[in-house]
Amino acid sequence: MEGINGVTGSVDEIMIRTENLCKSYRQHSQYEVRAIYDISVNISKSSFMVFNGPSGSGKTTLLNIIGTLDRPTAGKVFMYGEEITSFSDIALARLRREKIGFIFQDFHLIPRLTSWENVAYPLIPLGAGFTERFERAKFLLEKMGLGDRLEHAPEELSGGQQQRVAIARALINNPEIIIADEPTSNIDDETSAHVRQFLGELNARGVTILVATHDTLFEKIADVTFKMKNGRIV
Amino acid sequence: MNKHFNLLFLATENLLRHRTKTIVVCLCIVAILTPFITAIAISEGVREKSLISVNAGADLYLTFDEFGRNAAVPLKYLDEIKKIFGVTKVTPRIIGRGFLQNKLAVIVGLNKEDIPESISCISGRMFENANEVVVGHELARHFHLNIGDQFSMRCQQRKTFTVVGFFSSDSSIWGSSLIFMSFRDAGELFGKQDVSTDIQIYSLPGHNSEIATDLYDILQNEPYRLQDKHMIGLYVKKGFMLKEGVFSALYLVAFALGVPAILVAAGFGLSERKKEIGIMKATGWQTLEVLELISFEQLLISLMGATIAILLSILWVKGFRGVFIAQFFIAEITMLPKFPLPARFLPLPCLLSFFLAFLMTMVGSVYSSWRASTVSPVVSMK
């Protein structure tokens, strides 16, 4: 697994490619924070990529831009050779719906919905009926070991359980890519091991996985680990 | 199709989930709409009643003209008018106002043989002899009048009237502060002999223009004014528009206070909503789908608020007789009228108030939701 600067695999396998990505935040007009700077990576289809680095090094920013949740200040992102940074918001939302599943650092579950409703929420605008939504959510939650927590609200669940609900939600649309931001930072070691194992299994079935983490145990199952520092890949 | 159904269903669930907010917004809508619907219903009802009585009334109204106002007509022309071809009946009337102690009463004087048959809602009997009167229920209640009681008016202390009957409370609203007496007594009360406030002319259909020509021959040296039913109807309508105008002005003030309340209530809990919208967008919802959901929520809440407001208005009018609001439209009554108010709940104002509610809640929510769903999800999820 050939690591430095993240060029992996042959060119025809490349799923996502970034070109000189920059993101800076301007505060009080003069003071500029560079969250990431000049990042070019290639991500092959079905690979397991880990972004590692200290707090504030730009991991979240980079994954958000790759996952189309945010737009870069400069640079481009290509998916299957198409420049998605120039897509309209509508096209980006469709892309997220069809291809990308997110697992967020702080879960981002909707507080007033039960676990199964949270998991099935992305299916509502697709016109899926109640039974279909419930069955699919139940199936995934059972896989995550939460078969007995279908009707619980997020505040009635532990951090690890919430994280597993969030993972189930990320999988509901059968995404090609899973983007996980610190999926194990808020949960205990045992659950972390489960999550790592689960992501590994998904990857084995061909899902491309991008993880931002402090957790060094991920490096063992990753195809490539990028070390980040001060907004750059080192 | 399934998608829209899903969104509508989810909107219902969301309203139930955010119960406090739903109730607060609903209350604001009800508070704003109920007076509006009630006022329009009363105004429509009274207008309808007055137009009915105009239609049932005389075909032509003759008065004299003094400085552009209506003035009394001398009775000496009465016989000549009766003889005009096409005239079936001629009724001189005296209509005036006078104080009974501190209360203003409407005095109507008619000859006994001219009393319309429609006046039947009377307890006691109709006046027959001199100085006998029939009194409206509102006045009777205020002064605790009983049959056989005597009183005199402020403008003519020497004349003493005897109460022989009352207009009962289910009679028309116009009867509420009326004193009804013979034409002669009314003339004496106001100190005017041989004149009437107006002369009502009933005619055969289609003869009004010939009658007008003949009247011109009779009255050509006098300043007179002839009005037909249609014109009287227009005056009635115009009068109501004026009253509605006064009400609308007052209402506008209340409205101006109510709208910010709705906006605040609709915006309440928005930060939670903003985050929710961010999550929805991140998991693949389109902006349009988010907005459709929010619009469904506003539609449902407006429908609910407007329905409650209409039901409350009906209760207000029927159960509480339009207390606090009826006096805008019916000058002769006090705060709480003692008789059923005429009211008409037309579909158009009800529909209008629903749209008003929808507009207000949409203004309160859609812009902020649109903002939340068009910035990048990262920003709205914060």
Ligand SMILES: Nc1ncnc2c1ncn2[C@@H]1O[C@H](COP(=O)(O)OP(=O)(O)OP(=O)(O)O)[C@@H](O)[C@H]1O
């Ligand atoms: N909205 C923002 N406005 C201003 N600066 C921001 C914003 N978001 C991130 N930053 C800055 O960008 C830099 C990178 O942040 P980022 O969240 O990507 O780091 P990270 O590697 O994910 O850190 P952590 O491990 O703590 O999650 C930080 O210095 C941060 O202060």
Ligand SMILES: [Mg+2]
């Ligand atoms: Mg982070």
